[in-house]
Amino acid sequence: MKIKKIMGIAKDTLNFILEASRSTHPNEFVGLLQTEKEVIANIILLPGTISSNTSAVIRLEMLPMDLYSVGSVHSHPTQNKTPSLADLRMFSKKGDYHIIACYPYDEQSWACYDRLGNRRDIKVLNIKFDENEELLW
Template sequence: MKIKIRGELLDYLIQLAKDFYPNEFGGFLREKNGIFEEVLIIPKGYFGKESIYFDTWLLPHDENIKGTVHSHPGPSPRPSQVDKKFFSKFGGVHLIIAYPFEAWNIKAYNSDGLEVKIEIID
């Protein structure tokens, strides 16, 4: 399995991770024509040093929301057990951007927590 993401969006997500540091940030990814194009940041989210929380009831009804993204303030882009539990409930694709928040330290996972390849589209 491979996901496609717009390069401009990936750059923006990296910048968000840097801006929120030392806290985590998180959002939902919107896909158009098989390519992730936009991120939605849910209002009233909690972005802490070790976890994030957002109320998914505040998510708009949008069938194009196909994934999530969040940052790890530490150097590991591997999902925690809490991440894997969330992945299994939300489904789709999940990006983790780890410190120092560069493209080489981003990983994507499916709803089972298995890594999938990322293709950057210009």
């Protein structure tokens, strides 16, 4: 699969992730990341996602074959944002950008990893997409 270059994540999208993680706590929130104009801007919540307070599993077999995604996002109900072994297995299957948000789900409590589980820095971009999907700075 071709690895797409990403400029960063839209601030609104990051806020959505943190809000969803907060409201799902102590269970885990799981979704997939989609981009618009090279910016992570959409979260797809998956039907059939198994969520519990010990692990969250993305059921890749539930995905439509043509669904494009650059990676995944999920939350940890603890202050540990390090990927688990199960996370690393999942990371290697889909995309190259994987976000973990951890308790207490504030602006510092998240990290992004590549498909091997190495930390990668992505910028938080204060941009909005209008109805015509134009990029507005």
